Amino acid sequence: MQSKPVDIRAMVLFLAVAFLAAGVLGALQPVTGIPGEVIQLTQFGPALGVGLAAVLWPGRVREVLGGSGPGSRGKGVLLLVTAALIIAMGAGAYAALTGDVRSTRPGAPFLLIAVAQLIGAGGEEIGWRCFLQPLLRTRCGPLAASVAVGLVWGVWHVQVFTQRPLYAGAFMMGAVSMSVVMGWALEGVRASRLPLAAGFHALINLGMLLFMDEESGAVLPMVLFGASCLAAAGLWTWMSVGTPRAAEAAPAKIPPIMDDVR
Template identity: 35%
Template sequence: MTSRPPRMWVPTTVYVLVAFVASGILVAAQSATGPNPELLELVQFAPAVAVAVVLFAWRGRWVAPFEVSLWRPAAAPTLTAAASVLVILAFPAVVLVALGGNVSVAAIHVESEPIGLLVLAQCVGACGEEVGWRGFLQPYLRSRYSVLVTGMLVGTVWGVWHVQVFAAGPAYASGFLLSTITMSVLLAVLLDPFRSGNLLIATLFHAVANLGLLTFSDAGGREPLLWTLMAVAAACCATAILAVRKFRGVTDSAPRESAVSCSIDPKLSLDGTCRDSDNFRC
């Protein structure tokens, strides 16, 4: 590992460009070979491909912060993530039903496929994304910026990466971008003090959100409102978490050391040191 890491914008730019290019290739591959896009979208693996390219490009010269622990998630962020995603889904559901919309759990299905396969596919696809967003980009930017700025930057790239939303009109795209930014800030705030199990928590949060969004399949043309309500709920959850931590005297404002990293082995990091530690899909 070199003592002089690359300028921050270089790996970030490579990651973003590869993620967009890989997305186009994977979309084309799905149209040519499958699988059923309602079950699993290959484009979800584009962020993981981008991470692999960054790691390969700087192999032997620089170890990027890379948090992909799938083991021993801490109880506090796990329970908080579960409660947050339920709030993010329940709040718009209540509002939309009050406005005459239809929200149905029965909408969580894909033709004749068993529900278990759908859940598994959503978890696999969400993991493919989160390896990039919360596994690489978030800890990398966090080594330079505050938790709030990091969340906003990751959320902006995450939202713009869903280029198809811009075809749905400015109101839809604005609501969607607002939701990805606020949910990214929430995940940045939620996961920042922890290391163990972060990828698992982010993956399950993402998968549950995507599955929950299927219940809004008949939103009655209120999709921009749906995204905005989700953004409001996510912002409230992030604010509540920060308020509790401030009350307890915990602060997350300072950038983390860039050397923080962990590997698939929960006790071994990438640098060899031991550590304990429907189109609504987002």
């Protein structure tokens, strides 16, 4: 079975390109004049990683990204609702603690921002939740795979580590927790993974843009956001571990194929 070494090489290549391309794209952002509130070009780093892997191992990448089975529509709707609840909990807690009900008017048209945020979220999630997560899922359970992807995803946002330690720690807690939420919600889902993951991601980004103040480097909103994500992850884990373990006993295998690169 030659899929295992192919998978390892594909994951290493994906991560290298995702990190390096994000750095290059981030440096190019000021040159393009595209406002960061509209879209962050770094979001396309993971998509470029998947694209290069597809050039080298087209069959394997096609198997990972494709597949059949729409998954549970109910879980998909609940995933999107969870994004709204996370923002509501974080913003509500901030208002209760400070007396400040934040609401920011974006500088660009909201419809443009919403569409761009969905596209950018798709550029990230085709790598994190549609490529890396399924590959890791063939080797470990849904929770372990989700935590691993969340840690890498959080570290990928390297700029956050220029902030204060509590801010960075809260961000990492939020990233891992959101990864756990998506991991449970997308378990067993193949065909609709990208729109669901991108939708959740975009709703989180839009909510933070409109109702949170974490971009200023303020610690409290980031801590409250991270805590809200952790609460959501705990609830999803509690709901999911009680379900029948048939899928966990036999993880969703991606059928092995022959190595495309000799």
